[in-house]
Amino acid sequence: MSADPAAESLTQYLARRLVAEKGFVPGHVAEAAELAAAVDHVLTLDNGTGFVMLALIDHDRRDGAASRNFTLTQPDLVRIGAACLRYAPTFNGAKLPVGIQLWHINAPASPERRERLAALHRSPGLEKVSVAGFILDPSATDPSQRVWTTLPWYKSSHPGARWLRSMLSSPRLSAEELARSLGVAAGDPSVHRPALTWSIIAALTVIYGVELVARPAGASGFSPDITTLISLGGLARDLVTEGGEWWRTLTAACLHGSPLHLLMNGVALFMAGVVLEHLLGRAWLAALFVVGALGGSLMGLAINPGHLVSVGASGAIMGLLAAALVSAMRLPEGPARSSVQGMMARVLIPSLLPLASASGARIDYAAHFGGALAGALAGFALWKTWDVGSPTPRGRRVALGITLAGMLGLAWGVYGVAQTRGVATALAPQDEIARLATGEAPPAALDALVRRWPRDPRVRFVRAAARINADNPAGAEEDLRAALAEDRVLRTGFRDRRLEIEVRTLLAQVLAQRGQDAEARAVVAPVCHEGPGGRAPTGLSMLGYCERP
Structure with a gap:
């Protein structure tokens, strides 16, 4: 021709x-x-x-x-x-x-x-x-x-x-x-191997090892418990919106709930990362990971039930998959584009369908959808602003800025996690507490338990109850106030506030016996509306301290 x-x-x-x-x-x-x-x-x-x-x-x-x-x-x-x-x-x-x-x-x-x-x-x-x-x-x-x-x-x-x-x-x-x-062929000529993709996978694996080390004493198996996930930065609406811990929108994407969870996310991350690292360059790969993580977390906060704890890089990975699916439009029509888009779609589409998992574990589809939406919008913007004379999209400085903001957010998260001072490791094994909570444990055994687990509010509560039975209200008050002083442990490890309600109720009773009604009223005030329908919990309503004087 x-x-x-x-x-x-x-x-x-x-x-x-x-x-x-x-x-x-x-x-x-x-x-x-x-x-x-x-x-x-x-x-x-x-x-x-x-x-x-x-x-x-x-x-x-x-x-x-x-x-x-x-x-x-x-x-x-x-x-x-x-x-x-x-x-x-x-x-x-x-x-x-x-x-x-x-x-x-x-x-x-x-x-x-x-x-x-x-x-x-x-x-x-x-x-x-x-x-x-x-x-x-x-x-x-x-x-x-x-x-x-x-x-x-x-x-x-x-x-x-x-x-x-x-x-x-x-x-x-x-x-x-x-x-x-x-225009010129798309793809960063400086990328010869997916080094950043492998680095992210390695970092997530190391962090999972930290999760296993940070579990409560006596934990078995290879999966962290909910308390560990929360203490290390898991996403929970009350801790974010009420506690102001917005860093959790990023730290949650670095945590995983099981080895299978980590493995599946690692495979999907590799599939998307290999494509994007070459097609868009490393700067945009890192930026899109941040964008997807934030999109998934924010959608989870908006849609998920308030009690749900969410972890996993799924939102970030869905963002990468969606961005790859859309930005691949920059490739010429033909087998290359179809291969990339087909591979991304085969992983992305099933991940957005609200089907029960075979293992029975709950899948955070809100995070999947939010990450995919954020990634698709970012990928569309990159595709539409891509200069055909450039092998990579515009805005490398923007990408670096997004990545830097994400790293600062993670640094804020590391500081926030450090403030919990190891909530999960501060908790005593439940069976050890149950063995001594019979009301017949000798004081020496309870004292030894407190010395081993001084930050566990349950331990303090058990000894306080024993001291009341032993006619030692001053000692009971000391333990109950020490339990309430562990505010982060209570908020992070016992988010339903039932333990806090029991501690405050028992402390109010101790104060009431001394005639310190005003102080008792102040002690129970923070939980007066934590009962059904925003009313006073049953035990507190019987004391009458939640009613207006």
């Missing part, structure tokens, strides 16, 4: 544009030789959604030869298409269809030609072979009549109505002009 647009027929020019812009390949497979002999040009496309063959008939041949008379019938085309099914891609083990499109170019859409194409048209059916017809008539006075097809949905088909009409109405492009319009 000539690259000089003035010397080309419309068919030759169309073929050149389809090859350069839409991923088609000139030529045919051996099984389509009969089809190729009946037309002027054959183009093929394997875009991950099917195997397509365009059969072009030139009605304005520059060599002066007469237009071809297409004689193949629908059964002939079905037979040819069925022989080509071996080249069609598969999805979930099933072969995708073969499509044959017959294009009459530079020909009027006469009733006879329309009737012949309509007779050839068919849906894939059991044979998985579809046949469609096109007529391109650039001389039609009505622009809407320049493209006629048997496909009722051709506006969204490949290559699409808008592209065809633009190609027919716009000045022809030379090979050099076409190359300039397509």
Whole structure:
């Protein structure tokens, strides 16, 4: 085919544009030789959604030869298409269809030609072979009549109505002009291996090791408990919105609830990271991880129940997958783009479906959706602002700024976690507390328990109850006030506030016996509305200290 647009027929020019812009390949497979002999040009496309063959008939041949008379019938085309099914891609083990499109170019859409194409048209059916017809008539006075097809949905088909009409109405492009319009190949030339992707996976693995070390005494297995996850930065609405711990929107993305949780996220992160690290560069990969993590956390805060504790890099990873899916539009149409988008979609779409997991663990679909939405919006912005003359998207400084902000947020989170002073490790084993909470434990055993676990409010509460029974109200008051002083342990390890209510109730009783009603009233005030319907808890309502004096 000539690259000089003035010397080309419309068919030759169309073929050149389809090859350069839409991923088609000139030529045919051996099984389509009969089809190729009946037309002027054959183009093929394997875009991950099917195997397509365009059969072009030139009605304005520059060599002066007469237009071809297409004689193949629908059964002939079905037979040819069925022989080509071996080249069609598969999805979930099933072969995708073969499509044959017959294009009459530079020909009027006469009733006879329309009737012949309509007779050839068919849906894939059991044979998985579809046949469609096109007529391109650039001389039609009505622009809407320049493209006629048997496909009722051709506006969204490949290559699409808008592209065809633009190609027919716009000045022809030379090979050099076409190359300039397509721009340089996308991808950061400095990225030869996914070093940042592996670094993130390694960091998440190390952090999971920290989770196991930070578990309460006596913990077994290879998964952290809820208290550990909360103390290390798990996302909980009350701690964020009421406690002001907004750093949890980032720290939660670094934690995982089980080895399987970490493994599955690591695989998905690798799939998205390998693509994005090369396509967008490392700066944008890191920035999109932050954007996805924040999007997932904020959506979780907005939708999830207030008591739910959420952890995992899923929101960030969904953001990466969605960003890769959308920003891959910068790649030229064809197998490369389809491969990337197909791979991302196969992971992303099932992750957004609210189905129960096989293990029974709860999946935070709000975080998945929020991360995917944030990533898709960011990917769309990158794609639309991408200069075709640059291999990577614009805004590297913006990406570095987002990454820096994320790192500062994580540093704030590390400081916030440090302030908890190891809440999980401050808690005594439940069985050890239960053994001594019978009311018959000797004082020496209770004293030893307090010395070992001085920050555990439950331990203090058990000894306070024993001291009251031993007629030692002063000692009981000391223990109960020490329990309330561990505010972070109470808020983080006992978020339902039932333990705090019991401690304050018992302390109010001790004070009431001394006639210190005003102080007793002040002690119970913080929990006076923590009962059902915002009323006073049952034990406190019996004391009467939550009522107005």
